[in-house]
Amino acid sequence: xxxxxxxxxxxxxxxxxxxxxxxxxxxxxxxxxxxxxxxxxxxxxxxxxxxxxxxxxxxxxxxxxxxxxxxxxxxxxxxxxxxxxxxxxxxxxxxxxxxxxxxxxxxxxxxxxxxxxxxxxxxxxxxxxxxxxxxxxxxxxxxxxxxxxxxxxxxxxxxxxxxxxxxxxxxxxxxxxxxxxxxxxxxxxxxxxxxxxxxxxxxxxxxxxxxxxxxxxxxxxxxxxxxxxxxxxxxxxxxxxxxxxxxxxxxxxxxxxxxxxxxxxxxxxxxxxxxxxxxxxxxxxxxxxxxxxxxxxx
Amino acid sequence: xxxxxxxxxxxxxxxxxxxxxxxxxxxxxxxxxxxxxxxxxxxxxxxxxxxxxxxxxxxxxxxxxxxxxxxxxxxxxxxxxxxxxxxxxxxxxxxxxxxxxxxxxxxxxxxxxxxxxxxxxxxxxxxxxxxxxxxxxxxxxxxxxxxxxxxxxxxxxxxxxxxxxxxxxxxxxxxxxxxxxxxxxxxxxxxxxxxxxxxxxxxxxxxxxxxxxxxxxxxxxxxxxxxxxxxxxxxxxxxxxxxxxxxxxxxxxxxxxxxxxxxxxxxxxxxxxxxxxxxxxxxxxxxxxxxxxxxxxx
Numbered sequence: 088x089x090x091x092x093x094x095x096x097x098x099x100x101x102x103x104x105x106x107x108x109x110x111x112x113x114x115x116x117x118x119x120x121x122x123x124x125x126x127x128x129x130x131x132x133x134x135x136x137x138x139x140x141x142x143x144x145x146x147x148x149x150x151x152x153x154x155x156x157x158x159x160x161x162x163x164x165x166x167x168x169x170x171x172x173x174x175x176x177x178x179x180x181x182x183x184x185x186x187x188x189x190x191x192x193x194x195x196x197x198x199x200x201x202x203x204x205x206x207x208x209x210x211x212x213x214x215x216x217x218x219x220x221x222x223x224x225x226x227x228x229x230x231x232x233x234x235x236x237x238x239x240x241x242x243x244x245x246x247x248x249x250x251x252x253x254x255x256x257x258x259x260x261x262x263x264x265x266x267x268x269x270x271x272x273x274x275x276x277x278x279x280x281x282x283x284x285x286x287x288x289x290x291x292x293x294x295x296x297x298x299x300x301x302x303x304x305x306x307x308x309x310x311x312x313x314x315x316x317x318x319x320x321x322x323x324x325x326x327x328x329x330x331x332x333x334x335x336x337x338x339x340x341x342x343x344x345x346x347x348x349x350x351x352x353x354x355x356x357x358x359x360x361x362x363x364x365x366x367x368x369x370x371x372x373x374x375x376x377x378x379x380x381x382x383x384x385x
Numbered sequence: 386x387x388x389x390x391x392x393x394x395x396x397x398x399x400x401x402x403x404x405x406x407x408x409x410x411x412x413x414x415x416x417x418x419x420x421x422x423x424x425x426x427x428x429x430x431x432x433x434x435x436x437x438x439x440x441x442x443x444x445x446x447x448x449x450x451x452x453x454x455x456x457x458x459x460x461x462x463x464x465x466x467x468x469x470x471x472x473x474x475x476x477x478x479x480x481x482x483x484x485x486x487x488x489x490x491x492x493x494x495x496x497x498x499x500x501x502x503x504x505x506x507x508x509x510x511x512x513x514x515x516x517x518x519x520x521x522x523x524x525x526x527x528x529x530x531x532x533x534x535x536x537x538x539x540x541x542x543x544x545x546x547x548x549x550x551x552x553x554x555x556x557x558x559x560x561x562x563x564x565x566x567x568x569x570x571x572x573x574x575x576x577x578x579x580x581x582x583x584x585x586x587x588x589x590x591x592x593x594x595x596x597x598x599x600x601x602x603x604x605x606x607x608x609x610x611x612x613x614x615x616x617x618x619x620x621x622x623x624x625x626x627x628x629x630x631x632x633x634x635x636x637x638x639x640x641x642x643x644x645x646x647x648x649x650x651x652x653x654x655x656x657x658x659x660x661x662x663x664x665x666x667x668x669x670x671x672x673x674x675x676x677x678x679x680x681x682x683x
Contacts, residue, residue: 226605276604306574309523
């Protein structure tokens with residue numbers, strides 16, 4: 088009997104809007120062309136120069152599309168924006184503007200809202216993801232970005248490094264670069280939440296971050312961990328369809344099947360353990376569906 | 386022009402289901418009758434013995450309603466459940482069962498799903514909120530609770546102390562009891578998420594926790610902090626309509642208007658600061674609407 092009632096309720100799930108835009112979460116250090124290759128990139132016969140940024144460009148709708156660069160995560164926003172302006176110009180985009188939001192007051196200004204309204208795509212640069220959530224959290228500019236992502240067909244929001252980490256809740260910040268096996272040593276807060284129940288971590292293999300993501304997932308196995316290697320990205324469409332691109336691997340940490348963890352039994356400062364996480368390593372072209380069991384959105 | 390487009394999009398917000406059930410988040414140590422009163426309760430001429438639990442009982446639908454006690458947060462689940470069984474019997478509820486989930490495997494068992502299906506209301510006891518998220522996160526039992534909360538008119542989920550803290554995302558756990566003014570000293574993860582963008586803290590005035598909630602809100606001002614004093618509760622209906630009951634105060638910390646914070650500029654271990662939080666102190670009978678600006682649920 089319980090089973091039938093549950094099934095009936097599931098019919099209502101479609102009521103939540105399926106996003107018409109897409110997300111491009113990049114693990115940092117994406118190829119910008121003309122730079123020296125890493126050892127892995129040298130060895131990778133599938134390596135394509137500027138693959139990820141070219142994908143971003145190719146997704147933009149309209150003629151002469153405007154790309155909006157958001158350097159808010161960076162403490163050197165001018166330099167950070169300049170890199171992307173040059174790169175996008177090189178890739179044939181003439182119309183590049185900068186959403187130069189440096190504090191919470193900026194995030195309410197009509198001129199910035201108007202820029203978000205005109206953009207065909209957004210590129211959120213690297214820096215510190217905590218700057219993004221502390222400055223943009225709950226702001227009119229963020230809300231408008233979410234509305235455009237939800238309702239505007241083909242609208243794309245890209246983020247690299249901090250810009251990718253901030254896209255979802257939970258958001259990891261300032262965990263130990265190596266390690267993360269000590270309870271409490273991984274700092275988590277809510278992200279900008281274009282996705283939910285997903286923890287995106289970046290520079291993933293480069294910085295050995297699977298342990299910190301696992302600690303995050305152990306505290307609530309209802310969330311999926313996604314580790315993005317450098318020059319590697321996921322494109323998310325319809326809110327949950329994931330496709331991998333770029334030269335490295337994407338690590339998926341699925342905790343739904345966790346059978347045991349001591350995270351709630353040990354004290355802060357003690358090493359944690361966890362059993363039966365499911366881990367996937369995905370390469371360019373691979374696809375993955377984020378669980379939508381929680382599409383009640385409550 | 387931007388303005389019109391935004392308004393149009395807002396029309397779609399109603400698509401997300403409005404919960405038909407209600408939540409009762411209690412700050413811990415709710416009056417169970419026949420116990421010694423605290424100094425504040427003695428002085429409070431409005432104090433009513435067992436007010437909060439009587440409200441819970443009065444909300445239950447049906448004749449001979451079944452109350453399901455969830456003692457999973459407690460390391461002494463039998464004792465914890467026994468207290469509530471006795472209390473509910475005393476208040477005239479004959480039909481009390483215990484959802485004795487002690488680990489992740491339990492949270493998938495059909496017999497527990499069946500109990501959740503039969504319950505008229507759920508009471509989540511105190512203990513450690515991290516036990517609740519680590520054990521129930523992403524589980525079939527949690528999903529069924531969410532479905533019942535969303536679709537079943539009059540279904541009520543109560544939680545006290547840890548049971549209240551775990552109801553929403555972000556969830557604070559193991560922050561310093563006093564203080565919380567040091568960056569990184571407040572641990573946050575995702576909660577069971579019957580509510581979102583709300584941080585519920587408990588034993589609030591008793592344990593001086595406004596600072597740790599403020600740190601949580603500063604990291605993402607898109608979230609509202611709700612501090613529940615002991616023997617004080619909020620009842621949440623329609624997903625965002627809050628009403629206060631009980632003998633103490635509820636503290637609301639609204640960070641949407643934050644103009645400045647150094648949380649993204651300082652290092653872990655340094656004291657943080659924040660300006661222009663809005664704080665409300667509400668007493669029994671007062672109401673408050675949680676912002677629904679984010680009802681896109683993305």
